[in-house]
Amino acid sequence: MTIHSLNLESIATFFCDKKTPAEAARQASVDTSAELGEIRFRSGLQFEQALEDIEGFSHLWLIYSFHLHPHQWKPKVLPPRGSEKKVGVFATRSPYRPNSLGLSCVKLVERKGLILRVQSFDLLDQTPILDIKPYLSYSDSFPDASMGWLQGIQEQKLTIQLSTLAETQLQFLEDLGLREFRNVILQQLSFDPLNSQKKRVHQLNSSQAVLSYKTWRVFFKPSLHEQLIQIQEIRSGYNAKELADLQDPYQDRALHLQFLAKFNGPLLVADDEGAK
Numbered sequence: 001m002t003i004h005s006l007n008l009e010s011i012a013t014f015f016c017d018k019k020t021p022a023e024a025a026r027q028a029s030v031d032t033s034a035e036l037g038e039i040r041f042r043s044g045l046q047f048e049q050a051l052e053d054i055e056g057f058s059h060l061w062l063i064y065s066f067h068l069h070p071h072q073w074k075p076k077v078l079p080p081r082g083s084e085k086k087v088g089v090f091a092t093r094s095p096y097r098p099n100s101l102g103l104s105c106v107k108l109v110e111r112k113g114l115i116l117r118v119q120s121f122d123l124l125d126q127t128p129i130l131d132i133k134p135y136l137s138y139s140d141s142f143p144d145a146s147m148g149w150l151q152g153i154q155e156q157k158l159t160i161q162l163s164t165l166a167e168t169q170l171q172f173l174e175d176l177g178l179r180e181f182r183n184v185i186l187q188q189l190s191f192d193p194l195n196s197q198k199k200r201v202h203q204l205n206s207s208q209a210v211l212s213y214k215t216w217r218v219f220f221k222p223s224l225h226e227q228l229i230q231i232q233e234i235r236s237g238y239n240a241k242e243l244a245d246l247q248d249p250y251q252d253r254a255l256h257l258q259f260l261a262k263f264n265g266p267l268l269v270a271d272d273e274g275a276k
Contacts (some may be wrong), residue, residue, distance in 0.1 A: 008065075015125055024124055025187055034119070041115070041116075055110070060134060063102070064104070067182070074275075122233050132194075158229050160186055161231065215237040215252055217237050219233050220232055236260055
């Protein structure tokens with residue numbers, strides 16, 4: 001069998017506020033944020049002409065590179081939803097592929113010159129875009145398509161409620177630059193919120209669990225029978241010893257000190273996991 005090598009160059013770069021996989025939706029169609037992303041095309045390559053007439057389409061297919069993923073593929077992977085056992089990577093949309101290529105269908109909002117603004121996406125900031133094609137409902141939609149190992153799996157999107165304290169804390173952190181935090185909470189807890197195999201979540205008891213994001217901890221009450229997640233409060237993930245460390249390895253010590261001064265929240269005990 002002949003092996004063909006293909007050298008691809010990006011035609012554009014994707015820009016958004018989502019920097020890490022925890023912030024992104026697991027699929028573009030279930031993106032819970034209203035965030036806009038921008039596809040900025042390279043200049044001087046006649047892409048202005050290539051983009052003509054694209055405004056008439058409501059959705060676009062994006063072909064891109066998983067630029068943050070180490071190029072080490074896995075024949076079987078644990079999918080982010082549905083299955084508790086590993087399945088073949090070609091039966092999933094996992095990034096752990098022989099060729100690190102992604103495919104997403106996004107909503108086109110507008111075009112301005114060499115920039116396309118899109119919504120409902122699962123890409124991260126600085127993703128290289130390799131190609132764009134219009135979504136065509138007559139040829140791209142198959143309502144009777146079988147779902148393989150996903151057949152019969154019905155996941156309900158849970159309602160997220162924030163307490164007054166949690167909303168105040170979240171707004172405080174957003175005002176100080178942690179703008180992605182709210183979206184992370186929504187993405188991580190709207191579906192399968194207690195899955196510790198796939199998320200940094202720990203159930204403390206039957207009525208409380210904690211989600212870890214970077215150096216922050218989100219305490220919540222899961223009421224799955226009511227399809228409800230109640231966010232109780234946000235706490236610093238630092239313990240006293242870590243806060244006293246002037247080396248500041250995560251470059252956020254000052255933010256945690258401001259947060260604690262404002263809300264006088266409890267610190268993790270010294271033998272807890274801390275901010276790691």
